[in-house]
Amino acid sequence: MSGTLRTLPWGSGGLGTQDHQRDMYLPALRGHPGFTVVEAAAGDLTAAIAETGAQVVCVCAPPAERADRIVEALRAGCHVLADKPMAPDLAGAERVAAAARETGLVCMPAHHHRFGAAVQAARAALAAGRIGLPWNVQADFLVDGGDPCPQGELVNFGLYPVDVVLALTGQAVERVHALPGRDPARSTLLLLDHAHGLTSTITVGRLHGTAGAPGMALHRYRISGSGGVMDVDAARPGAAVRTASGTRSAWHGPGTVGRMLTALHTAIVTGRPPEAGPGDALAALRVTGAAARSLTLGTPVPLDPSEA
Amino acid sequence: MESNSVPVRVLVVGTGFIAAQHAAAIHAEPRLELAGVVDIDPGRAAAASRANGGVPWFTDLGAALEETGAGGCVVCTPNDTHAAIAVQVAAAGAHLLIEKPLATDVAGARRAVAAFARAGRVLMPAHSHRHYDYALTVRDVIRSGDLGAVDMVRLSILGGWIWPDWRGWMLDPARSGGHALHNGVHLLDLVTWWTGEVPETVYARGRRQTAAELGIHDYLEMTVAFAGGALAVCEMSRGHRPASYARRDVLVTGTGGILTLPWDAEAGTVTGETGTALLPPGGTDGFATQIAAWADALTGAPPAVTGEDGLLAVAMGVAAERSIAAGVPVRVADVLEEAA
Numbered sequence: 116m117s118g119t120l121r122t123l124p125w126g127s128g129g130l131g132t133q134d135h136q137r138d139m140y141l142p143a144l145r146g147h148p149g150f151t152v153v154e155a156a157a158g159d160l161t162a163a164i165a166e167t168g169a170q171v172v173c174v175c176a177p178p179a180e181r182a183d184r185i186v187e188a189l190r191a192g193c194h195v196l197a198d199k200p201m202a203p204d205l206a207g208a209e210r211v212a213a214a215a216r217e218t219g220l221v222c223m224p225a226h227h228h229r230f231g232a233a234v235q236a237a238r239a240a241l242a243a244g245r246i247g248l249p250w251n252v253q254a255d256f257l258v259d260g261g262d263p264c265p266q267g268e269l270v271n272f273g274l275y276p277v278d279v280v281l282a283l284t285g286q287a288v289e290r291v292h293a294l295p296g297r298d299p300a301r302s303t304l305l306l307l308d309h310a311h312g313l314t315s316t317i318t319v320g321r322l323h324g325t326a327g328a329p330g331m332a333l334h335r336y337r338i339s340g341s342g343g344v345m346d347v348d349a350a351r352p353g354a355a356v357r358t359a360s361g362t363r364s365a366w367h368g369p370g371t372v373g374r375m376l377t378a379l380h381t382a383i384v385t386g387r388p389p390e391a392g393p394g395d396a397l398a399a400l401r402v403t404g405a406a407a408r409s410l411t412l413g414t415p416v417p418l419d420p421s422e423a
Numbered sequence: 424m425e426s427n428s429v430p431v432r433v434l435v436v437g438t439g440f441i442a443a444q445h446a447a448a449i450h451a452e453p454r455l456e457l458a459g460v461v462d463i464d465p466g467r468a469a470a471a472s473r474a475n476g477g478v479p480w481f482t483d484l485g486a487a488l489e490e491t492g493a494g495g496c497v498v499c500t501p502n503d504t505h506a507a508i509a510v511q512v513a514a515a516g517a518h519l520l521i522e523k524p525l526a527t528d529v530a531g532a533r534r535a536v537a538a539f540a541r542a543g544r545v546l547m548p549a550h551s552h553r554h555y556d557y558a559l560t561v562r563d564v565i566r567s568g569d570l571g572a573v574d575m576v577r578l579s580i581l582g583g584w585i586w587p588d589w590r591g592w593m594l595d596p597a598r599s600g601g602h603a604l605h606n607g608v609h610l611l612d613l614v615t616w617w618t619g620e621v622p623e624t625v626y627a628r629g630r631r632q633t634a635a636e637l638g639i640h641d642y643l644e645m646t647v648a649f650a651g652g653a654l655a656v657c658e659m660s661r662g663h664r665p666a667s668y669a670r671r672d673v674l675v676t677g678t679g680g681i682l683t684l685p686w687d688a689e690a691g692t693v694t695g696e697t698g699t700a701l702l703p704p705g706g707t708d709g710f711a712t713q714i715a716a717w718a719d720a721l722t723g724a725p726p727a728v729t730g731e732d733g734l735l736a737v738a739m740g741v742a743a744e745r746s747i748a749a750g751v752p753v754r755v756a757d758v759l760e761e762a763a
Contacts (some may be wrong), residue, residue, distance in 0.1 A: 250630060251642070253579070255657070257676060292626060292752075295572040297652040297678070304575065304654050306626065306646060314628055316644060316656055318575055318676075325680050332681050333674070339581075339642075341632075342664055414751055 118384045119422070123169035123193075125160055125184060128177030130271050131264045133223070135198050136175035143372040144173065144349075149197045149380035161186055164191045171383065174198060182207030185222060186214040194221040194383050196376075199274050201396040208400050221382045221389050223375070224396035228334070228349060230274045230374040236349040238283050247342030252315035254336045260328025261321065264417045267300040269319045269410075270291075273403040274409040276334075277305070278391075279349070282396055283338065286310045288398070292415035293406035293418050295318055305406055306415075325363060373384035427672070431721055432458035434493045436484055437500035437506065438471035441522060445497045445549075446475050448614035448714035450713075458491040460511075484508065488515045489617070495546030497546055497714075498522060501592045502599045506531030509546065513538035518545040524608045524740060525733030529762035532737040536730035543573065545720045548733030550612045554713040556706035557684060561673055562617055564682055571679025572652070576614050578673055579658040580606075583666030585635055588707075594639055601661065602639045603627065608736040610657035611645060611743070613763045615735065617675070618650035622735070626752040627743035632662030645743045648752070667698060 122144055125138045143151045148170065149295040155163030162180055165173065172188040174181060188195050190213075201224045201226035202208040214372025215222035228234065241249055256276035264271035281288070286309035296302025309315060322332050334349040352367035369377070375391075382389035409416040433455050435446050439742045442460075451457045459479035462468035472480035480488035489498075497510050506526040519539065524531040525548045539546035552558050553688040592598040599605040606618035615622055625647055629640025641662035642753060647655040689704040716727035735755075742753040 189515060190501065247664070247678075251644075253577075253656075255577075255674065257681070259681075294626070294646065294648055294654055296574060296654060302574055304646065304656065304677070306628070308628075312630075316579070316646075318674075320574070322676060323571070329763075332676075333683070337662060339660075344581075344663060344668060344670075351749075382656055393527070420607070 118149070118378065119151045119160055119171045120149060120383060121153045121168055122171040122173055123153050123155060123163060123167050124173045124175070125163070125188070126174060127365060128175055128181070128408055130178060130266055132262045133264075134175070136173065139372050140173050140175065140196065140198070140225070143376055147373060147380070149374045150376065160187050161191050164188065169193055171196065178203045182211050185211050189214045189218045189220050189222060192218070192220070194379075196379055197222060197224050197225065197396070199396070200270070200328065200400060201223050201393065202400070205376035205400055205404065206396065208393065208397045212397060215393050216220050221379065222393050223379050223382070223389050223391050224280040224393065225375065226274065226395060226399065227236065227371040227375040229279050229391060230372065230378055231349050231371045233347050233349050233351045234279055234283065234336070235374075237338070237345055240345065241283055241338065241340075242285075245343070246338065246340030246345050248311070249338050249340045250285055250291065250313055251339040252284065252313070254280060254317040255333045256317065256319045257332040258321045259325025259332035261328050263301060268304040270318060270320070271303070271408060272319050273303065273406065274399040276319055277402045278308070278395060278399045279336065280315045280317065281395065282338065282391075284315075286313045288402050288418055289331075290417050291402055291405035291409050292417050294407040295410055299410065301405065304408070307402065327390070329362075355386070368396055373397055429609070430454055430456040431494045431718070432456050432491060433497060434459050434461055434487050434491060435471070436461040436468045436496050439499060442471065442499045444710045445499060445520075446471070448494040448708070448710040449497065450475075451711055452714045453716055454521040454722070455495070455714065457487060458493040459487055461487045472529045484511060488517060491619065492519060495519065495702040502527050502605060502756065506535050509535035510538045513542040513544055513546070515541060516544060518696065518717075518721055520547050520549055520714070522549045523612075523733070524548075524600060524604045524737050525730065526737055528733065529605055529738050529741060532685055533762050536734055537546050537739050539730055542748055545717070545726055546730040546733075547712060547717050547720060547726045548728050548736070550609060550614050550728045550732065550736065551713050552609050553616055553728060555709040556615055556704070557671065557673065557689060561675060561682065561684065563616055566674040568684060569679060570675055570677030571676055573618050573678045574653060574678065576617060576653065576655040576675050578610050578614055578655065579670065581658060581660040581663050581670045583668045583670060584661055585664050586661060594637065594714065596638050599639065600740065601744045602641065602643050602661075603645065603747075604630070604737065604740040605639070606659050606661070607645055607657070607743055608740045611661055611739040612732060612736040614647060614655035614657060615739070616732075618651070618653045618655065620651035620653050622647050622739055622755045624648045624754050625742035625746050629747040630662060632660075638644060640676065640747060645742065647739065658663040665698065666679075667700065669701065672751065673762045
């Protein structure tokens with residue numbers, strides 16, 4: 116890994132009680148050979164960047180101000196890893212996208228599940244035509260236990276599987292129908308119509324918590340194609356470990372966040388376009404936004420073709 | 424109702440794909456006796472007779488009922504004939520186990536239900552999956568309360584092409600009612616039975632995967648929203664590749680937990696030159712269980728599946744077909760009201 120990047124963590128805000136900076140990004144950054152975490156005394160981001168000479172900012176500012184801090188970091192000459200959602204609304208996400216375009220710097224939304232080894236392998240196999248032309252994806256993204264998100268799990272989790280489906284297939288969403296679960300804040304069913312007639316169906320939600328909580332109850336994708344079927348368990352690769360104290364998964368190799376950081380590092384040091392950028396955050400946000408509208412209306416909602 | 428001492432004489436009407444399984448179940452059920460077989464095609468009727476020990480064969484149902492004095496019929500004719508045959512069987516005073524769908528439209532299903540109500544005879548639609556081990560297991564777990572209140576159900580029954588060529592009646596929507604009626608009702612009935620809730624809307628998407636020229640959708644995805652708050656995603660496919668593909672997958676989430684029943688949960692797998700397949704599961708024969716449940720009903724027990732269940736499944740199937748055409752959710756109550 117050539118070139119260690121000075122990385123400034125900024126903010127510990129999130130939806131509800133979550134602190135992705137503390138729980139996800141900092142441990143991964145500290146454990147990754149491509150990054151060196153730097154700390155600042157300044158309470159102002161631009162000043163902190165100047166103080167530390169940071170090359171990368173990991174932005175976990177509270178959602179309401181997140182887009183502003185990302186734009187500020189980009190304008191200060193830093194690449195950005197942005198917690199999800201990158202912005203609470205499309206306008207904010209579009210401002211971020213514009214700033215990333217203008218500065219030419221890497222701005223990666225932390226859609227880390229698309230970087231999972233199983234997902235990446237499936238994506239490559241799909242792109243190579245391994246099952247012909249994909250025509251349907253069935254996905255389940257079900258978290259077991261943990262603190263419910265005050266804004267609802269569609270806002271909290273919805274971006275992840277939507278982003279994975281988009282990454283896997285490369286087919287933009289044209290229409291969204293959403294149905295509320297028994298507790299609408301806790302679970303949602305997304306029925307998406309994509310380009311080329313592809314359809315996808317995603318269950319997304321948080322279980323109340325079983326004996327195995329917290330963790331992923333189910334994270335999988337079944338892709339049907341004109342020449343075959345692909346089953347992707349995104350909880351793999353991993354070993355199941357069952358002991359007197361319970362059952363757990365032992366991950367093989369780098370996890371999704373570590374792999375995302377490697378992709379971020381590669382994009383920064385090589386200058387190649389990042390595997391995920393503001394456009395991907397916008398695409399996923401448009402889908403979850405349309406899903407929210409569909410839930411209100413009770414009918415499918417078309418996405419403006421210009422948004423696709 | 425019939426007494427237990429003398430077996431009820433039963434006709435198998437229609438000798439196509441599924442008839443042999445019904446006939447075998449009748450032979451294995453001591454309370455029933457195969458009285459004869461009926462098919463409009465004399466060659467097929469004669470062949471079915473030979474396959475069943477030379478029982479009498481007929482090309483006319485009325486004549487068969489009259490000559491054999493049969494007390495029951497198992498009907499497995501093409502779907503568009505179901506309603507009229509059901510009315511004929513009821514008028515003859517015989518009991519009926521009828522392949523799904525009960526009819527290809529709600530009006531026909533209502534006629535069948537009404538005819539049996541008037542006749543005081545048993546009408547049981549053959550929603551055979553209710554009698555399969557996997558379905559009973561899911562129902563039992565849900566009813567145990569372990570999963571709490573059901574939130575989401577996924578039921579996927581996926582396979583490749585098993586139908587005939589273009590001449591297959593199931594490919595003609597006028598005869599089969601479309602795939603949502605032909606096979607979709609299995610799943611729609613099952614998730615309704617599992618949840619115990621009233622289906623409110625159906626939102627469906629379909630594909631003509633095997634050929635663009637198909638008149639039916641060989642792949643169906645039917646999403647049911649129930650009045651009680653549960654959701655169900657039902658996938659039914661005969662359009663998957665490879666053609667040997669065969670998967671059944673169940674997921675149930677609830678306020679108390681999660682149930683997963685993956686495709687390979689019921690048996691071992693075998694991997695050979697043609698790929699990986701499931702070994703035969705060592706469970707109960709669902710057709711035997713179904714025919715036993717029908718025999719129970721003939722001797723006074725409540726039917727395991729009622730005519731009203733069959734009617735509701737038809738309405739849901741019709742709603743699914745309409746939803747595919749319209750691209751929006753369809754209310755089941757609206758479909759039911761039309762033929763009320």
